[in-house]
Amino acid sequence: MGFSRILGRLLLAGVAALGTVSGAAAQTISLAALDxxxxxxxxxxADQIAGQLDAQAGQGDIMAxxxxxxxxxxxxxxxxxxxxADLAIQAVPFFVPPYLVAYRCYSDLGQSGAAAQRLATLQAILPxxxxxxxxxxxxxxxxxxxxxxxxGYFTAAPSTNVNRQTGEDTIDGGIWGPGQIPEEARGQRGVLFSLGGSVxxxxxxSEMASVSSVLRTDIRYSTADKSFEPSFTAELPVTFKVGETARAVVAPFVTLGLDDNRLDRTEIGVRSSLSIPLDSQQRLAFDLRLAAVERHLDPNRSGFLxxxxxxxxxxxARNVNLTTTARAVYNHTEDETLRTLVGTxxxxxxxxxxxxxxxxxxxTLGQRWHWRPAPFQLNDQVDRxxxxxxxxxxxxxxxxxxxxSIYYEYTNSWSDNVFYTYDSHDIGLTLRASF
Incomplete structure (x- = not known):
């Protein structure tokens, strides 16, 4: 083998080795490596990696x-x-870990107001x-x-279909021919008001846990059906640590719901939440609510949720967050034909x-399964x-x-049941903590 060929192979091997080393170095300089x-x-x-991350970003000594x-x-x-921690928060408001450092330390220093302010700001940036x-x-x-x-809170949401009813005016009655859908069963324009307060x-x-007592009132009023629906909740949330960084909440509760000044609904159950930081960039969280439900005005709808x-x-990216959520809601009623499962x-x-x-x-994409067929259909109803x-x-x-904060929301629902086929345009105004 000639010298030139040997030299060429050595050069290629050297370039490959340098590429491997530089690639490995690049992989180690990351938030995961810092974590x-x-x-x-x-x-x-940690200081070395933080300095290199800051040099790459060119935004100052944030990670340091x-x-x-x-x-x-x-x-x-x-x-x-x-x-x-506050310097990092000011530079990158969407970076979650410094908020938790500041909250814990302000709390340990006895500065409860400052600790609460950091949590309020964090709550404002989370969906x-x-x-x-x-x-x-x-x-x-x-x-x-x-x-x-x-x-307390207050929201007002004007909507083209505030009662989420069908946009059609006729129903296919099969061999019986088309039928007219009454006006009160169709979608109505209006405003949905929601307000409430708590103490x-x-x-x-203790160092590991906290126990509170909460009383809450929530009121819903729709201008479409003139329905006034207040509810009252008493709960006992217990907040505690799980390991070094995870936080959990378990809260037994009782809720009473009224409709036209009559007791309509009683719920007795427990709600729980768990938040697990995976690293500086990624977080997992879980919710679960289980409740026995008594519907006093419609006992067939009693059961559990x-x-x-x-x-x-x-x-x-620096100030770009992605949140993905999967949810399932199962409503088990006394009357089997009224049971539903919703997945989103x-x-x-x-x-x-x-x-x-x-x-x-x-x-959001979702599907609802019913334990009954749609009108004039043989198969169980499915809504999307x-x-x-x-x-x-x-x-x-x-x-x-x-x-x-102002929002616009569009909803489209289609189903083999005409009463669940509709669309809606909603706008609304909410208030969030400034940061």
């Missing part, structure tokens, strides 16, 4: 501040940890779902330390732009539905500590 170093308390390695905040927190130096439920409970626990805490009192607290969800959240999958992307605009885009939602707010537009 691994922090978990091993290899602080020199985060890594140092965790180090100080684990060493009991919370005064230093909160300063660094509705299991993870947000856990943070909401932690926030309520922090706010109710040593005193009752009051909360929470902390009963006991099981409602469970699982969500996965991850950071797609949802994906949502939230983006914070440099100019302060916060934009959320959400899509899809929902798209766009939500926008701006960090510079606030009302006191709150940031108004």
């Amino acid at each position: 691994e170093a922090i978990g091993a308390r290899n602080w020199s390695r 501040a985060y890594a140092a905040s965790v180090r100080h927190a684990q060493n009991g130096q919370c005064s230093d940890a909160v300063i660094l 509705e779902g299991p993870e947000r439920d856990v943070i909401a409970q932690l926030l309520q626990n922090e706010q109710s330390r040593g005193k009752p805490v009051f909360g 929470a009192v902390e009963l006991a607290r 099981a409602d469970g969800a699982a969500s996965y959240s991850t950071s797609l 999958v949802q994906a949502r992307v939230d983006t914070l732009f440099d100019n302060g605009l916060l934009l959320g885009v959400e899509g 539905f899809a929902t798209g939602r766009v939500e926008a707010s701006h960090r510079d537009f606030t009302i006191g500590p709150l940031m108004p």
Whole structure:
């Protein structure tokens, strides 16, 4: 073999080896590698990786501040940890881990107000779902330390089909011919108002757990059917740690629901939530609600309810979060023909732009199974539905500590039962904590 050929092969092997080494180095410089170093308390390695991540991003020493905040927190130096965690929060508001570092350290320092504020801000950037439920409970626990805490909400949602009824005016009666659908059974334009309030009192607290008592009132009013539906709930949420980082909530509850000043519904059950950080970018969360249901005005609908969800959240970019959720709701009624099972999958992307605009885009697909056939059909009824939602707010537009958020939502439902075939355009205004 000639010298030139040997030299050529050596050069190719060297290039390949360099590529392998550089590729391996690139793979080790990641948030996952930073998490691994922090978990091993290899602080020199963590600082090295954080510095390289910051150099790649060109946004300042954000990851270095985060890594140092965790180090100080684990060493009991919370005064230093909160300063660094807050710097990371200000630079990257959608980066979740520094919020939890700041919350725990402010709480340990006895600064309950600051701890609650970090949780309120974190709650504001999270979409509705299991993870947000856990943070909401932690926030309520922090706010109710040593005193009752009051909360409330109000929403108004104009809709082209507020009662979610059919958009058709006739039904195919098979051999009996078409039939007319009465006006009151069709979709109606209107506004759905929802409002409520709560009071929470902390009963006991330890390093591992917290127990509270909560009374809550929720009121729903629709201008379409003029229905006024208040409900009253008493619950006993217990919040506790699971391992080093996971948080769980278990809350027995009782709910009484009224319809036209008559007791319509009694629910007795338990709800639970679990939030599990996987690393700096990824998180899992779970919800489960089980309840025995008594429908006093319609006993055939009495039975039990099981409602469970699982969500996965991850950071797609510096200020872009993706949340996916799968949910199943089973309603087991005394009358077998009234039983239903609903399954949904949802994906949502939230983006914070440099100019302060916060934009959320959400899509949901679902299917509902009935234990009865549709009218004039032989097979059990199946409904399918899809929902798209766009939500926008701006960090510079606030009302006191709150940031108004406006949304538009479109729903389309199609079914072998004409009464479940409809579409709807909804707009609404909500308030979230500013950050």
